Amino acid sequence: MNPEPVGSWRAFAGCNTRHGIAVANVPKANSTSVAEYVVGQMITLMHRLNRIDHTLRCQSWNNSRKLADESTEAAEKVIGIIGVGAIGTELARICSQGLRMRVVGVRHSSAAMPSFVTAVPLDDIFPMADVVVLACPVNESTRGLLNAARIARMKPQAFLINVSRGAVIDESALIKALSEQRLAGAALDVFEQQPLPESSPLRTLPNVILSPHLAGITDESMQRMGRVAAEQALALIAGELPQHLVNTEAKADILTRLSHIGHP
Numbered sequence: 001m002n003p004e005p006v007g008s009w010r011a012f013a014g015c016n017t018r019h020g021i022a023v024a025n026v027p028k029a030n031s032t033s034v035a036e037y038v039v040g041q042m043i044t045l046m047h048r049l050n051r052i053d054h055t056l057r058c059q060s061w062n063n064s065r066k067l068a069d070e071s072t073e074a075a076e077k078v079i080g081i082i083g084v085g086a087i088g089t090e091l092a093r094i095c096s097q098g099l100r101m102r103v104v105g106v107r108h109s110s111a112a113m114p115s116f117v118t119a120v121p122l123d124d125i126f127p128m129a130d131v132v133v134l135a136c137p138v139n140e141s142t143r144g145l146l147n148a149a150r151i152a153r154m155k156p157q158a159f160l161i162n163v164s165r166g167a168v169i170d171e172s173a174l175i176k177a178l179s180e181q182r183l184a185g186a187a188l189d190v191f192e193q194q195p196l197p198e199s200s201p202l203r204t205l206p207n208v209i210l211s212p213h214l215a216g217i218t219d220e221s222m223q224r225m226g227r228v229a230a231e232q233a234l235a236l237i238a239g240e241l242p243q244h245l246v247n248t249e250a251k252a253d254i255l256t257r258l259s260h261i262g263h264p
Contacts, residue, residue, distance in 0.1 A: 025244050030225065031089075036218075038215070042159065132158060146168060151183070158183060159183070165190050169192075
């Protein structure tokens, strides 16, 4: 297995574990924000709203209005979610109960799928889904998951939305498919290289919506993250383990370290 890249959270946690330093996170704090981002981008892509807006501004009313003939509704369509965790579950709930979509998905854990998600094998998602959403963590099993072969199995009228990490996609293969119109469009919040280089072909593709890794950032999510982070910092000050300790293997060393700075 390749070592974790410098700067990754796992490398950070490993380093602190060796020194008995607690590492905690704030799970589910931005699940609603990311799920709503996906829904917004999905509707924008399916109704061609980004292209309609650009055409109206740069060409004419009539040319813009004609693009509506190519739009499609989300209702009764199939959305495939790769990574039905906290974000994927919230997204599935919105799409199933709010938009009347059929939701299929895969998850890494052995936990049962929510009742509104049909579990299917990973490779079955690509040919059946009208919208494919990547919401999985990046690791050795997901790096390059969406490769040229899997992209080729997607419907030409399908859309892709990535709120995972850029490394989950073979970006060159995706650019080629989008350029050749073998996919209808994509919304990308993350990229192989960040910030996205000025020279990236993604910047020139009219069927792609780009955003700078902000799907989880809203006023509400930042308040939630700040509050939970502060609560866990106060727990450490009180000599207690944080609620969402990541490096649980270091519990004993962390407690020992806390006791050495004046805590029982």
